[in-house]
Amino acid sequence: MTVTELRLNVVSDATLLTLADTCLxxxxxxxxxxxxxxxxxxxxxxxxxxxxxIGQARALLQLAAARRGDGxxxxxxxxxxxxxxxxxxxxxxxxxxxxxxxxxxxxxxxxWFVPVWASLAQSADRPLAALAAEAVKESxxxxxxxxxxxxxxxxxxxxxxxxxxxxxxxxLPYCDELLGTPVDGTDQAARTLAWRATxxxxxxxxxxxxxxxxxxxxxxxxxxxxxxxxxxxxxMQSLARQHPGAVW
Amino acid sequence: MYTxxxxxxINANTTTVTVDSFQKTFLERIAxxxxxxxxxxxxxxxxxxxxxxISQHAHSEIVGMLPEGGWITRAPSLKRKEIxxxxxxxxxxxxxxxxxxxxxxxxxxxxxxxxLHSGKAKYSSIFNYPTESxxxxxxxxxxxxxxxxxxxxxxxxxxxxxxxxxxxxxxKEESFHQRQGFDIVRSLCxxxxxxxxLAQDSVNRWWWPTLMMFGPHDSDSPNTEQATDWGIKRISxxxxxxxxxxxxxxxAKFLGLTLPDTAIAWNAERGxxxxxxxxxxxxxxxxxxDGPCNAERVADRVTAFDDGRWVREADAAHAAKVALRNAQxxxxx
Numbered sequence: 372m373t374v375t376e377l378r379l380n381v382v383s384d385a386t387l388l389t390l391a392d393t394c395l396x397x398x399x400x401x402x403x404x405x406x407x408x409x410x411x412x413x414x415x416x417x418x419x420x421x422x423x424x425i426g427q428a429r430a431l432l433q434l435a436a437a438r439r440g441d442g443x444x445x446x447x448x449x450x451x452x453x454x455x456x457x458x459x460x461x462x463x464x465x466x467x468x469x470x471x472x473x474x475x476x477x478x479x480x481x482x483w484f485v486p487v488w489a490s491l492a493q494s495a496d497r498p499l500a501a502l503a504a505e506a507v508k509e510s511x512x513x514x515x516x517x518x519x520x521x522x523x524x525x526x527x528x529x530x531x532x533x534x535x536x537x538x539x540x541x542x543l544p545y546c547d548e549l550l551g552t553p554v555d556g557t558d559q560a561a562r563t564l565a566w567r568a569t570x571x572x573x574x575x576x577x578x579x580x581x582x583x584x585x586x587x588x589x590x591x592x593x594x595x596x597x598x599x600x601x602x603x604x605x606x607m608q609s610l611a612r613q614h615p616g617a618v619w
Numbered sequence: 620m621y622t623x624x625x626x627x628x629i630n631a632n633t634t635t636v637t638v639d640s641f642q643k644t645f646l647e648r649i650a651x652x653x654x655x656x657x658x659x660x661x662x663x664x665x666x667x668x669x670x671x672x673i674s675q676h677a678h679s680e681i682v683g684m685l686p687e688g689g690w691i692t693r694a695p696s697l698k699r700k701e702i703x704x705x706x707x708x709x710x711x712x713x714x715x716x717x718x719x720x721x722x723x724x725x726x727x728x729x730x731x732x733x734x735l736h737s738g739k740a741k742y743s744s745i746f747n748y749p750t751e752s753x754x755x756x757x758x759x760x761x762x763x764x765x766x767x768x769x770x771x772x773x774x775x776x777x778x779x780x781x782x783x784x785x786x787x788x789x790x791k792e793e794s795f796h797q798r799q800g801f802d803i804v805r806s807l808c809x810x811x812x813x814x815x816x817l818a819q820d821s822v823n824r825w826w827w828p829t830l831m832m833f834g835p836h837d838s839d840s841p842n843t844e845q846a847t848d849w850g851i852k853r854i855s856x857x858x859x860x861x862x863x864x865x866x867x868x869x870x871a872k873f874l875g876l877t878l879p880d881t882a883i884a885w886n887a888e889r890g891x892x893x894x895x896x897x898x899x900x901x902x903x904x905x906x907x908x909d910g911p912c913n914a915e916r917v918a919d920r921v922t923a924f925d926d927g928r929w930v931r932e933a934d935a936a937h938a939a940k941v942a943l944r945n946a947q948x949x950x951x952x
Contacts, residue, residue: 395697402691402700405707406684407919409927411715414684418708422701429697446696470930523937531933610753611695617811619696619753619803 372555381496382555384435385458388448389552390487391431392459395449396600397480398425399607400467409470416516420477423509430502450611454601460552461596462545464603471524471534475542478517482569483549483562484510490557518573525577536581544587545596649850654780657723665849668842669779670724672851674731677717678742680710682735682916686750687759695753702799703756709792716785723781736921744902745832747910754807754814754821760800762822762829762867768793769863770833778850801870808874815875822871823879830894831902833860861891868892 372383401421408414432445462480467473488507494500524535550563570583611617642662648655655661688707694700718728734740745763750756771790777783807818834856837843846852854862864883871878882895904910 399692402704405691405704406681406688406711407923407926409923409930411681411711411718413927413930415708415711415715418704418711422704422708425697425701425704429701432697449697450695470927524933526940527933527937528929530929531936534929606692610693614695614811614813617695617814619699619806619810 381438382491382494382499384438386553386555387431387435387438387499389458389460389554391428391435391448392457393463393480394424394431395428396457396459396603397463397476398422398428399603400463400465401473401477403467404473417473420513420516423506423513427502427506427509434498434502446611450608451615454597454604457600457604459600460545460549461592462542462549464596464600465542465545466599468538468541469534471531471538472541474517474520474524475535475538477513478521478573479542479546479549479570481510481514481517482566485514485569486562486565487554487557490562491554494556496556514569521573521579522577525574525579535577536579539579539581540585543581543583543585544592546583547587548589548592646848649778649848652776652850653778654783655778656780664845665851666724668846668849668851669782670721670726673717673721673724673782674726674734675741675743677714677721677731678735678740679746680714680717682742682746682920684710684714685916685919686746686748686912687756689750690753690756693753694756699803706760706796706799709796713785713789713792716789717782720779720781720785732924736917736924738908738917741906743832744905744910745828746916747905747913748825748828749912751824752817752821754804754817755825757800757803757807757818758821758825760796760798761804761870762800762825763832764793764796764800765867766829766832766863768797769859769866773853773859776850776853804874804876808876818874819876822876826879827897827901828905830860830864830897831905833857833863835899835902864892864894 376383398421401417401424404414404417405421406414408417428449429445432448436443436445436448460480460483462476465476467476485507488503488510491503492500492507494503521535524531526532550559550566553559554562567583574581574583611619641660645655645660645662645665655665684707687703687710691700691704691707694703718731721731722728731740735742750759768790771786771793774786775783775790777786804818804822807814834840837855837857840856843852843855847855868878868883880895882893884893886893905913908914
């Protein structure tokens with residue numbers, strides 16, 4: 372945090388961007404499902420999550436832009452930063468994969484966001500606390516929705532069991548980075564405990580037996596996640612960058 | 620989005636009303652503006668006409684998610700992204716209401732979806748055109764949803780209760796969609812020359828397909844009279860099309876856009892705008908499956924449905940396991 376941020380009792384620009392970029396890129400991935408969901412009801416539900424997290428990203432980016440005070444807006448931050456300036460957790464940018472992967476990612480991220488928002492709702496940074504108080508309700512709903520599907524897939528058909536096992540095998544290696552991501556004014560150790568308890572409880576109900584902690588190659592994960600982010604942003608930013616300065 | 624008056628599915632024999640006492644009583648109820656409800660007796664041809672129209676409308680909503688959905692990830696501002704995402708989600712919701720309304724007539728959603736995937740069922744011709752630029756998102760909202768509203772508002776007074784009630788909510792949301800589309804187009808027209816050019820190019824491509832949305836001329840719509848007697852159709856295709864042109868020409872002028880029809884001129888004698896001839900060959904080509912995107916749209920839907928099969932099966936398998944466990948618990952108590 373900068374001296375000014377400490378004096379004003381506000382969280383750092385880096386924390387705002389970490390949360391905002393994670394929500395934005397995750398929301399982008401979810402929005403790719405719109406019109407292609409496995410059932411009409413799921414299509415609508417998934418789009419709700421996309422709308423929730425893109426809304427959270429907007430609110431955070433607006434806060435960050437206002438505090439920067441250099442003419443930044445939510446759109447300059449979203450559309451005109453280079454990929455390596457994004458501070459999202461790696462999980463958020465990964466391609467959707469199949470529906471099991473999409474559900475597994477939503478489950479792992481929302482299990483992290485619930486304690487993040489719950490802590491920030493008590494923050495001395497009042498604008499952020501107000502935002503977090505709303506966001507935690509949405510994250511709880513997302514967690515419930517994703518958990519329900521993890522359980523259905525784990526305790527459903529042979530194929531769904533195979534797919535959800537594969538999804539978690541691919542995504543759990545990214546969770547060390549998720550759990551190690553600092554968020555100002557929150558207790559990282561307590562959050563990790565809460566996340567592990569939530570994930571384990573759902574795994575148990577879903578009859579999933581794989582361990583939550585897994586061995587992984589950090590470099591390989593980094594390369595995959597970085598490439599995913601570059602591809603995602605190339606698409607997301609393409610039109611805005613074709614017309615710099617335009618108002619839409 | 621919306622239903623299209625294609626007037627193709629019910630043959631003359633099934634739509635001929637035999638004036639027996641049941642038919643007479645049924646028509647009298649409709650003449651009194653009473654709503655027909657699912658549990659009420661109704662002529663088979665009335666039921667079939669509604670199943671065809673409501674399911675075609677539902678398919679149009681679902682297929683209609685595709686051309687706009689492709690721009691969600693490229694929306695040029697976060698505000699536009701959020702609005703477009705919510706709008707496309709609304710279309711999915713409309714599809715859900717409408718499939719549910721159709722199910723009250725004794726058909727299953729699965730059978731209706733099968734008909735869409737096999738090419739047996741139609742959907743609005745407009746969705747077989749490509750969305751080539753961001754301006755198309757604005758033009759679809761302004762023109763296509765604008766045309767949909769013209770067609771759908773009278774359906775709020777449709778004689779069949781579940782359809783009429785679904786349409787009330789759908790029309791409210793479509794009204795928002797139309798306004799957001801106009802707002803996008805206005806932003807483009809007030810923006811840079813490049814943005815204005817995008818809007819003009821888009822209106823050039825979408826104007827005629829939008830006019831086709833109202834369906835064939837009244838003289839080529841043999842079932843209009845029957846649908847009117849049944850209280851399903853309230854205003855004819857040509858009257859709705861004229862109303863749309865009359866409303867839209869001044870809006871285009873306000874925006875500074877040229878409509879691609881040199882025949883558009885105010886006719887003081889008629890009290891309406893005259894406009895040029897529609898290319899009906901193109902209309903029927905697109906309706907019959909040879910439009911620019913027919914194959915792509917249906918293939919997209921089929922792929923999404925097939926890819927989601929294991930998800931639906933897992934849901935059913937889990938529900939069966941839970942039901943079995945609950946039954947075992949009940950049996951041991």
